[in-house]
Amino acid sequence: LRNETEIIERIWRALPTQAGGKAGGWLRLGVGDDAAVIRGFAGMKSGVGDCLLSTDAFLEGVHFLPEVHSPGDIGYKALARATSDLAAMGASPRFFLLGLAMPADRTGPWLDGFLKGVAQAAREFGMVLIGGDTSRFHSIVMNITVGGSADGNGVLTRAGAQPGDLIFVSGALGAAQLGLDLILHGPDGKSKTPRMPAGSQWKKLLRRHLRPKIQIGLGRWLAGQNPWARKIASAAIDTSDGLSADLNHICEASGVGARIWAARIPTVRIPKALRSRGVKLDSLELALHGGEDYQLLFAVPPKAASMLPQSIGGTRITEIGVIVPRSKALRKGSSRIELVGFDGTTVPLPSQGWDPFSTGKRARKKPNP
Numbered sequence: 001l002r003n004e005t006e007i008i009e010r011i012w013r014a015l016p017t018q019a020g021g022k023a024g025g026w027l028r029l030g031v032g033d034d035a036a037v038i039r040g041f042a043g044m045k046s047g048v049g050d051c052l053l054s055t056d057a058f059l060e061g062v063h064f065l066p067e068v069h070s071p072g073d074i075g076y077k078a079l080a081r082a083t084s085d086l087a088a089m090g091a092s093p094r095f096f097l098l099g100l101a102m103p104a105d106r107t108g109p110w111l112d113g114f115l116k117g118v119a120q121a122a123r124e125f126g127m128v129l130i131g132g133d134t135s136r137f138h139s140i141v142m143n144i145t146v147g148g149s150a151d152g153n154g155v156l157t158r159a160g161a162q163p164g165d166l167i168f169v170s171g172a173l174g175a176a177q178l179g180l181d182l183i184l185h186g187p188d189g190k191s192k193t194p195r196m197p198a199g200s201q202w203k204k205l206l207r208r209h210l211r212p213k214i215q216i217g218l219g220r221w222l223a224g225q226n227p228w229a230r231k232i233a234s235a236a237i238d239t240s241d242g243l244s245a246d247l248n249h250i251c252e253a254s255g256v257g258a259r260i261w262a263a264r265i266p267t268v269r270i271p272k273a274l275r276s277r278g279v280k281l282d283s284l285e286l287a288l289h290g291g292e293d294y295q296l297l298f299a300v301p302p303k304a305a306s307m308l309p310q311s312i313g314g315t316r317i318t319e320i321g322v323i324v325p326r327s328k329a330l331r332k333g334s335s336r337i338e339l340v341g342f343d344g345t346t347v348p349l350p351s352q353g354w355d356p357f358s359t360g361k362r363a364r365k366k367p368n369p
């Protein structure tokens, strides 16, 4: 068992940090004091005027299972899922603070593997650790606060979608949920205990669940870092809870409704080996309600929609629907989204995504790693 100072020093050694005091730099003071000091971004070159902050809890048994998920995957995802919220606002990720509590027997190889995963994500996203806290606890509990910079006028929010705006989503939806299903129920759909499925054929399917690819570049592009230096999206969110839930968040914040077409939604392809296993795996269901894809869901005024390429940085962009006026018939708490089915009939789409406190039909009995 090592003491706290040793663990903190180990965290600093393993993760990128940045010495403060660099002339013109954004960071006045990094790790090592009671708090980090971030210079006012206003004096810096245009496009980085505001500092954005977001925080995320990541808990053993709720979000991940240390008997199933490798420490490296847990570390990578911990930072990725927190940083995805900055991507959704169009910000450039800069720094993070890590609050980490764990049992004594996790302070050895497990911690090394975990930090390796966090470091990989940090380098990928261009972030440095600027502070944190550690404690001993009977399970692994962490909280990550992330910060980034953006041009305040260009920041993408959930509010701002107008009737007539087109709705787009990046990537394929349901991919992360399919990977989770594979772990919870096994390739044959019969497993009662969560387990990492053996065999290299599952690797690709598990990838989106284990190491989600967050959309930092797309967010910045939509916020104004594009050839026209123009904000393209009127509203945006990252898909963390599932399309039905996240689109509802945009509708609520913008005071509008939405109509989406089932046939247009980019769904994850379910391989034959799983389709024949006898357990119902519906790619549309996965896409509508599966969580943790960390793609961007955004609205674009029709005039700006022609500026959107078919893909950005190798990520496909798909038009899935249109923002509509908020229906007067809608009762409080009812769905704001209409789903046009494959047969052309329109049904209200209830919000059924991930909610840690939900006890409804869709609430998962198993953890949602």
Ligand SMILES: [Mg+2]
Pocket: 084, 085, 088, 237, 238, 240
């Ligand atoms: Mg989010």
